[in-house]
Amino acid sequence: MTHKELFTLFIVFIALFLFGMTIMRAGLHNLAGDRFKHILEKMTDSPWKGLLLGAGITALLQSSSAVMIMAVGLVAAGILTFKQSIGIILGTNIGTCLTLEMLAFDLSAFIMPLLLIGVFLIFLKNQITYFLGCISFGLGCIFVAMHGLEGLAFPISSLPFAHSFFTWTNNSELFGVGLGTVFSAIIQSSTATTAIAMGFMNDEIFGLTSGIAIMLGANIGTCFSAFLASVGANHSARLVAFAHIWLNLLGVILFFPFIGWLSEVASSLTHLPSLQLAHASTIFNIISSLVLLPFVHWYAKFIIFVHGRKN
Structure with a gap:
């Protein structure tokens, strides 16, 4: 297989992954209707409730x-x-880990x-079955x-340019964070x-520390969506994206x-490389969210201090 064919297939599989995520999210979102928005409105009067709610809805919608x-x-x-939204923010990071835990297992038979x-x-003439089909x-x-x-992990890694690229990733955790940020x-x-990193780890192209670095970077890169959504919105909405x-x-x-x-902690929990990375992601997001939870009030003040109050 030529270099061009390998990278074409790589792009195709990424597109297929995103297509699958979009279709699945659309089905889950429409199946629930506007009930999620109603729940968000009614159950965010405390950071703890916001965290649990954000984690639960993210796990259901499969999209932080x-x-x-x-x-x-x-x-x-x-x-x-703005302060009510912080609990939801903390929860979304936890809820998204469920997808990675599921993807870490070999479910090709399904x-x-x-x-x-x-x-x-999808072809049944019923709205509910259509959404379930999606x-x-x-x-x-x-x-x-x-x-x-x-x-594709092993064939791509054998290419001279890709080999050098993966060597940089394995030798520099900072490079891995940057790679995860940009790609995400x-x-x-x-x-x-993170799922792509799992695939390369299963073929022993990446080590666990490299996979974790990419996962950490991916958590930064995913903030771009909320930032784009806040462009042109009011000041409070922009503060949500900044938080x-x-x-x-x-x-x-x-x-x-x-x-x-x-x-070391993730390795002690399982011998499967992909599951190790999924566990590492879960540990990182849970600790990050729970550590900040008691200080939501001060965190909100910090964000307002850094990015200013509404003019």
Whole structure:
């Protein structure tokens, strides 16, 4: 297979992964209707409730970006206050880990049943079955993409340029963070970025510390979606986006010196490389969110101090 064919397939599988995520999220979102927005409005009177709510809705919608964009919109509309949104922000980072934990397992045997069931349900003349079909078909596409990316890991790593690139990633954790940040911002998905790293780890192209560095960077890059959603919105809505950026940025800065420790803990939990990275992501996001939770009031003041009050 030529270099051009390898990278073309790589792009195709990334596109398929994002397509599957989009279809699955659309099915989940429409299946729930506007109930999520109503719940967000009614159950954010304390940071703890906001965290649990943000984690739960993100786990259901399989998209921290979607929940963050929703939170920005609710604050822009004056339905939520900026301080109420912080609990949701903390929860979204935890909720998104469920996807990675699921993707870490080899579920290739379910690909064909999921696709066939999805197609069958989509063509039934019923709104509920249509949305369920979208969920099933989207999940099948995600597993196809994961399987394909894992199969491409070794051929791509054997290319001279790619080999040098992966060597830099393995030799420099800072480079890995930068790579994860840029790639996640471009494709608008921290999940996809980390999932790609999982595929390369399964083929022993990346070590666990490199995968963790990329995962940390992906958490920064995913903030770009909420930032874009806040452009042109009112000042309070922009503060939500800034709070999301600062949360992930500070979390990465604090955890960066402890990548080795995080690697040891994740390695002690399982021998599967992809599952180790999923566990590392879960540990990072849970600790980052829970550490900040008691200081939500002061964190809100910090964001307002740094980015100014409404004029």
